[in-house]
Amino acid sequence: MKQSPEEIVNKARKAFASGKTKTYEFRLSQLKGLKKFVSDNEVEMVEILKTENTKPKFEAYLGEINHMKADIQNAINNLEEWMKPLKPTKPLPNIMDQVLITPEPFGVVLIIGPWNYPLALNISPLVGAIAAGNCAIVKPSEVTPKTANFLLETLPKYLDQSCYYVYNGGVPETSALLEQRFDYVFYTGSTGVGKIVYAAAAKHLTPVTLELGGKSPVYLDDSADIEVAARRIMWGKCLNAGQSCIEPDYLLCSVYMRDKFIKAAKLAIKEWYGDNPAKNPDFCKIINDNHFQRITRLLKGAKIAMGGATDPETRFIEPTILIDVKPDDLVMQEEIFGPVLPILTVDTPEEAIEFINKREKSLALYVFSTSKMEQDKFIKGTSSGGIVINDVMMHYSCDALPFGGVGNSGIGRYHGDFSFETFSHKKATLVKGLDKMGEFMQKIRYPPYTDGNLKILSTLTQKFPIGPGLIRLIKPALAVVLALIVYFGFYFRK
Structure with missing residues (x-):
């Protein structure tokens, strides 16, 4: 019989209160359990992603399995160091004291995962939650039910079942979870749902991380190598059929570079997927009918410079480039989340920066330029969750960098030691002695004041x-x- 959200949260809270999750030995054992979970089930995970998300094996490893492995091993390697209290520089009045920043777990955390990377984006936050010493409830997306059931049936075999739970269901079940009081909520998904999660958490003043998305722009400078730039941009657009929160959403460039880009993009797509991408096993399909219909609506009335073919039966959308796009066109009003790239022309980098800054802050921003001066204009003159120069999406796999949004694209950050920080409360710790000398030196704070x-x-x-x-x-x-x-x-x- 399925347990209610209230029962699960109460059991997890009782387990956390026992103190078992706070020791290094327990956390390490659970991380090793996660590592074994991934290694034991690689073949099954690849097959699930292929049948449910139509992901080729290469993309299953690149975007999910390898990422989980690296995340887990990084936590195992660094856990002991992460758990140590930090010793900040002491101010003069505290020169005789012990001044520490002690990381402590929040308690019971909720992790709500998305459908586009349904394994990695559930497991990676869980790595941080475990490393920081929390109990956790994982809620996979109902859009990928096979992956959700796999996690429900398999993950508990590798973890302490009193501390870690998988809870499945749709909107009603998620809403019921959000009615419970958690100590931290970590959500990955759309901005619209992120606002609902944020509002639910605010009722209990629960801290959150919201990993959202938005329209991540690309600026292509006239100085860029067009063949290299086109291949990298189109790879980001085609990976997982564009169903990535940091996919390059639209392109800003001069008319001169637009025409060269389209020519180079056509060559790259033909090289990768042949004359019939619909039959190529290396190209994903759209996740479901709703998203297929949403993306195809964006193509209506648009001027197509490349691609444009669709198939509702297989939910195939060909890698597509749109030109003569206007800022108020439908395709520019929402995150595309598909293999469609609108191109808008600008005359200068300053015009591109002005265009970007008039819109909501994006999760990522990509700039292709060989000019250090132009690169710096975007680094210093724009705000986004992350910025990549001369590539797309690759900052996600660099665990030395924090990953997260700003403004409409999210709140908070994670990856590497930033995951540990996200799921840890940094407790100010000041330790003073009770010796007579110390007391004598501090007598001046007492009345009578002089x-x-x-x-x-x-x-x-x-x-x-x-x-x-x-x-x-x-x-x-x-x-x-x-x-x-x-x-x-x-x-x-x-």
């Missing part, structure tokens, strides 16, 4: 305009001198 004591305290707490290099040399010596001043000041005033 101008002399205030002057000493003001000197101790003042921040001096000294360069970083000098601080390393002067600060320890200054601390000792000030401590002696305080000590002898009290001594002679007795």
Whole structure:
């Protein structure tokens, strides 16, 4: 019999209260369980992704399995270091104290995953939740029921079943989950649903990470190598049939580069998928009829420069390029999430930046240019979750970088040690001694208040305009001198 959300949350909260998830040994054992889950089930996962998402084996490994493996192993390798309290630089008044930032788990967290990468985008946040010492409930997308059932039936075999749960269902079940009080909510999906999740979490002042999306622009400068740029941009557009939250959504370039780009893109698509991409096993199909119909509606009335073929039976949409696109066209009003690339022409990088900045902040921004000056214009003059120069999407696989949105494209970040940080509360920890000397030196804070004591305290707490290099040399010596001043000041005033 299926447990209710309330029952699951209560059991997870009881397990967390026992303290079992807080030890290094327990966390490590669960991460190793996740590692075994992936390695034991690789063949089955590839097959599920092929039948449900029509993902070729190459993309299943590239976008999901390899990413999960790297995420898990990275956490195993660094867990002990991540768990150590951080020791920030001490301010002078605390020179005798122990000053720490202690990472502690939030408690019971909810992870709501999407359908486009239904394994990696459920498991990767779970890696961070486990590493940080939380209990977790994973809610896979109902759009990919085979993957959801696989996770429900298989994942618990590798993890502590009192701490980690998979809960399946559609909108009613997700809504019922969101009515529960969690200590953290991690959601990956659309901006519209993200707002619903955010509102539900706000009722309990629950912190959230929202990994959303948006229309990630590409700027193609006249200086770029057109063949390299076209191949990289079209690869991002065609990977998973464009069903990626950081897929290049639209292209900004000059008329001169537009025509060269289309020619190079046609050559690349023919090289990759042949004369009939619909029959090529390396090209995915659209996930379901609703999304197929939504994308094909975007093509109506549009001027097609490449592709445009569709097949409702197989949900195939050919890699397509649109030209003469206007900012108020339907295709520019929503995230495309498919293999359709609109091109809008601009005359200068400044015009492209102005166009981008008038719209909602995107999850990613891509710039193709050999000019350092032009690259810097976009890095400094725009705001996005991430920016990649001369490629697309590759920042996602670099776990040294935080991954997340800004504004309409999301809240929070994860990947690598940023995942551990996301699922950890950074607790301020100040440890003082109870020795008589320490108390004697701090007597000046107590009444009766005097101008002399205030002057000493003001000197101790003042921040001096000294360069970083000098601080390393002067600060320890200054601390000792000030401590002696305080000590002898009290001594002679007795």
